[in-house]
Amino acid sequence: MSNVLGVSALYHDAAAAIMVDGRLIAAAQEERFSRRKQDRTVPWRAARACLDLAGLTMAEIDCLAYYEDPAMKLDRQMSMLATETRPQVARELAARIDPYRPFRALRESLGCDRPIRFVPHHMSHAASAFYFSGFESAAVLVLDGVGEWSTSSYGFGHVDRGIDLVEADRFPHSLGLFYSTITAYLGFDVNEGEYKTMGLAPLGKPVLADRLRHIIGWNEDGDVRLDLTYFDFLGLRRMWSPRLVELLGQPPRAGEEALTDWHADLASSAQSILESVVLQKASRVRERTGARNLCMAGGVALNCVANARLRQSGLFDDIFVQPAAGDAGGSLGAAAQVSRDLGSAPPVRRLRDVYLGPEYSTERDVIPVVRAANLPFGDFRIRPDELLDDVVRRLAAGQVVGWFQGRMEFGPRALGNRSILADPRVAGMRDRINGLVKLREAFRPFAPSVLRSHASTYFAGGEEHPFMLETVQALTDSLPAVTHADGSARVQTVDPQTNPRYAALLERFWSQEGCAVLLNTSFNQRGEPIVCTPTDALACFARSRLDAVVLGDVLVDVADVPPSLTASITARGKVSAFSDEPESGRALAVYELA
Template identity: 55%
Template sequence: MNVLGISSFYHDSAVCLLRDGALICGIEEEKLSRVKHDKRFPILALRFCLDRAKIDIQDIDVVAFYENPEKKMSRQIWMGLREGASPEMRKKMLRGLDPGRELRHIREVAGYDGPVDFVDHHQAHAASSYFFSGFSESAIMTFDGVGEWATATYGYAKDHAIDLFEEVHFPHSIGLLYSTVTSYLGFDVNDGEYKVMGLAPYGTPRYVDRIQDLVSLGEGGQFRLNLEYFDFLDGEQMYSQRFVDHFGRSARTPESELEEFHNDMARSLQVVLEDILLQKAKYVHQRTGSDHLCMAGGVALNCVANAHVLRKGPFRELFVQPAASDAGGALGAAALVHARRTGARPTGERMKEIYLGPSSSTSEIAVLLRSTGLRALDFTSNLDALLNAVVDRLVAGKVIGWFSGPTEFGPRALGARSILGDPRDPEMRDRINALVKMREAFRPFAPAVLENEAARHFDINHPSPFMLETCQVISKLELPAVTHVDGSARVQTVDLGQGGRFAQLLQRFNERTQCPILLNTSFNVRGEPIVCSPEDALLCFARSRIDALVLEDFVIDRDVLPPHWELAAEHIPIKRGRAVSHKVYEMF
């Protein structure tokens, strides 16, 4: 049975394909369209999945959509007709009502005339984590901005059945609380929340009490926002004037200097989030008695909070699916529909890798390079020499663009589309932030480490292949490029037996340096999605200050790049397109 899962029309549209319960492929639309957070119907991602599976749309047995359009419409009608709604919001919500949009696109754009199953948004989140956790039973928590009505759910799953026994309803949302402070601190909503997480260790939690004034915790899983501090219901901005008065400072202008106040606000918000998640984890443990916890939703991408819940909470094991935000809803919808239609869970094994997107063969890349006229070093059929050449450059302090195998599904670069550097170099972090990624100097980079060496260098006693929790650095090595200001790191463990060429590179670097760790960050510059194709990688190479580009079996050094390439790349704009709004969390 072929089940096609789709998420779209909100943010991070994506498609996944399950065949007889096995995950065959998956990709976000943004990586193909090059529009960051692309929310449009994911026709490019759909075509890729069909091509990868070597099937036509008629071979799909059922399409699973990650949201219930009728339930979502009821919330939109409430927003438009509620007492106190602004004329602009009434007009926006009621004019935009289109409960048939999803089905119409599946029929007319995708050309599919078979059965379509709609899955509640948070059910899709829950399924995306539980069914790929390897647990036979588990407690579940999901948190995000909003789905149809739910903003948080709590549940229990066993075998192929998931029971979400409690919900928190919009407009009360921990995700929207975090996004509101994100916006107040001058970062983009739906995009900059991870920046706030990275900024938090620079601050002191001076404003915990004031942030707690914004949200009250109720019995069980419940919580409520004090809506006087928020303005997102009218869709113009996230915070109200009372919010600004409460903290005694105007909102930070984007790109302006970060001050101690902003650091302290970020730290205080992170503390409040961690406390709320821990309290609710204790509640769901008391309700279920499970030793296992599965989390999903955009809030579950907060790896610092995940680590806090695991270390301080009652659960022995935690699983977070790497595409935990709305892109992963496509995966969860497909998995849940498979379970409902077959009476069996799609897989009993834990997800260990997420390389589900497009790849390019050596011959395809060779044709591309010949057409460009670039002089590349060719290591075809000589992997040993390729690894040595890359390690030579890393040891020399070079920054490497690494393109190998299928693209990752989800927001993390996990060794397929990565920028790599020597974690021991004290200048590496600042150099990559300023000249390569072109982003804020406070942002940390993650270490990728061989799994069998991880416990010697980091305070972690289990695999962490998806960079979804933090831990303290305990290494005897100096690792300034991957150690955050609070001594923590967001670790990716790489299994030497399953990690492919990336694991072999780590092993070769370890043999040369006695350091089984590399700095690993996503292969992109600020404002664009992670590169997907060799053409994307070449453009990013020209646009940035990466020293060498590895395209499968080929190595291109920067000194062979013609000067006019850099000039041309500067004039090729990064696509903005019809992506999400970054001033307010979109509600439709």
């Protein structure tokens, strides 16, 4: 018997997850509650939400599981400092710093006096993938920017023997940091803008790949080596040195500067290199482990184009990518690993959905918020079929609708519970939503949600894709709003068993419009987290150009939103449902702070 609270924090994408007797009960990212994008602080709000969902108090938690080893991380940080100062100064600083001090404060912030176990960063990623893959045994591949020291790791997981993991690449040699450097050069934010680089790539050609091979190389095993004269990972303002500017022949993009064909070519070139290295590494893992199945995690595993190429390669019979593959998912992996160590191994069962966050009642939570805003609303509590009919009519008429239902998703994707929906057949819909609703770059593609039973009609491959983690080719030109420049789409297949209401809406759209696909994008605007509460959803609705919002069984039409409310919310910038409370190979081993 064990109740384990997993935590990731203090870098980016802080999160919490709870496992009870090896079963995943809840997981959430702190940004959704604090309304600060990629919030790195102690995730006490997320932890509180997870405890509520588990029906536990902090006193009932047996152990905290943290997603990396702070002593190993400090070792890297001091080594980096030593290259810029005298080594003796770095050694003296390291001797005076207690790497575990922040975690005593973490326990205090969470109101918990239980021991903390520290799981190495890449082991947390590996556990988040393997223990939720449903495989009895599988190869494991972890790719990210950097953990403590490791930047890529591989190994083998077995349901009885656990995970054996070996470091493959070591900081500063990192595929993830290479890709992040190009992302920053393109003017996008690191740790958040890499998917923009991936989305820009199909608009260009990899004509700069030969130049980029001056700065990154890899051997037949996929082991990466960077020419560090082109990088500046200690820099406070940029990740590259002047040599990279000389090599590329164009200055880095600044701010909102217009994107050009050259920028698209640079993105395409970086993407082609990333895909080549991922395939080389996966081939090495297949050869060395002999495994027929593969599990992946780490930020690089969110590159859905590379994931698609890996599946198409046929190296493995089946591939499972952790849907929260970035650092937020480290909380999940740390909790799973510590649960296993305490004798509560997760069951051999594939993760089928990530609806792991809080849920809000129409009667108790939604209607009071709508009434407090003095908004007329349609109440469909006793006639839910009419609500679906109303939404289908609006979508077919070209409206854009906010869709707020059930438990909030965990991870970077909105999968039908905190989504903005539209008709994918409308040619100008992508530009409209990018420009007027989401307020984001015009090149950015949107994803399709499709009924699993109809997926093969519209998209190649035929596999199940519940988490938008791979691109596939569209088989029809009738879905322009969700088809990218290269004919691909980052598809989500929807199963009635995992999301019955969203599936019912798609079924209704199919029966009335002859289309089993909807455009699905996250319910937020540029620069803000996905909405969490009814208050967040209503605020985003009022600020944006959405035509309507559905909150549970309630529908609000934009025509009923007073201009005064829109102006008030726009002036404030955002609305939060929470008050401003205070912030309260190498062998990889788990350490404990008693």
